[in-house]
Amino acid sequence: MKTGVLFLHGFSGGPYEIQPFADYIKERTDWTISIPTFSGHGEAEDLAMKGYEAQHWMMDAELAYRRLAKQVDEIIVVGFSMGGVIAMYLAIRYKVKKLVLLSAAAKYVSPTQLVKDIRFMAQDAMHKKLEENELFQRYKFKFKNVPLSATIQFMKVVRKTEPYIQNVNCPTFIVQGLLDGVVPSATGQFLFDRIRSIEKEIYMSEYGKHHICFSEDCELWFEKTFQFLYKE
Template sequence: MPLLPGAEPYHHRGGPTGVLLCHGFTGSPQSLRPWAERLAAEGHTVALPLLPGHGTRWQDLQLTRWQDWYAVLSRELLKLSADCERVFVFGLSMGGGLALKLAAEHGDRVAGLVLVNPSVRSDDPATVLLPVLRHLVPSVRGIASDIAAPDSAELGYDRTPLHAAWSLSLLWREVRRVLPEVRQPVLLLRSPQDHVVSPANSALVLARISSVDVTERLCEQSYHVATLDRDAELIFEESLGFVRRLSGAAQPAAASDQRG
């Protein structure tokens, strides 16, 4: 299937600090593209992949599982690690959960995490029905574009495929299991008004990780997709400061952008 316009992956070859960005469930790289471009403009090496089943049509996502999404990110992390002195992982929503698993599994390869409204648990009691419901109902209403700013929109599916949602619930279980293994510095940015992911998700992350260097910031003017919302600049500046502090120096501007 052809990609939706704007859903293309993004790569930029820059300096010795790399950043891997992970988009959310049913979303696409479009939700993180301005963030990725800002990081590139600061001279960082950036990878923003398109996760399998995303960026085309919801029926394609129905055929994938969380292991497929995670495998792409794990390969990107290894590529960045081979080319860069240090690598940070940034994630939005489900991308935050995947970032946490990467940190737990890859240890020193991940220098730090920036999480925006991370998703690590279900807030819907009906989730327990997914093992059966997914065989009876193909999809339900989508969750994309929870944004306060009226002039902004997220490129995502208008339907949520239930086979993939069931797999997401298994990912949540796996992420919760490995949270104590996360020891890297963490910057967590959370929207108090989030209609997709409850505050309990961030609270659980902060309670269970073993990291000592932890900072929490509120995105008071944004909903779930805060990277495209009124607090986008806050996210960009806080994350750049986080990377500079842990890298010890700013990186020189450099090189080329690539799609694909």
């Protein structure tokens, strides 16, 4: 049986957001890896999201799934943030062997953590160290290049999928950061409780912010998730 893994990145992001985990799997298996880029997305400085809607991104994922399905016998889907929501959409509509949800944006914006992150940015700005702030570096292009209309479409993706989460029944591994300033950390448990999969696991990362593939403990959860995917 030939296995394929479809990786879906987040809103206003690109394949770089999930590349570390994709590389981890690539080094350890002969699985076929697919990391499509959603319409209007990509590297932060190349974003061109105006005019794209929720349906475009969901169709991008469906087409990527169908392309991969022509090459392999079974498909694992890994989704980060908005990609996690779209991954659930695929798991409901198509045959998915296993599902991995990374900081899946079934709920969005954790005000408490966001305030902390902004406070740290403000402190760095006062000490003229803003350019060294990891969060600022990651988001500075997005602040300029993500139109409000695109953000509304992202919320539509969540609204379209949220009522059907309980229809997810394939084996699922959930990873959620406790320091996530975009997706409230309680979302991980919300998803774990909501999906109907008999085989499901959750890993709450003590150090994880939203970009969970770059967390201090990523090697630990990479291994746990890989074992979950590899076992029959």
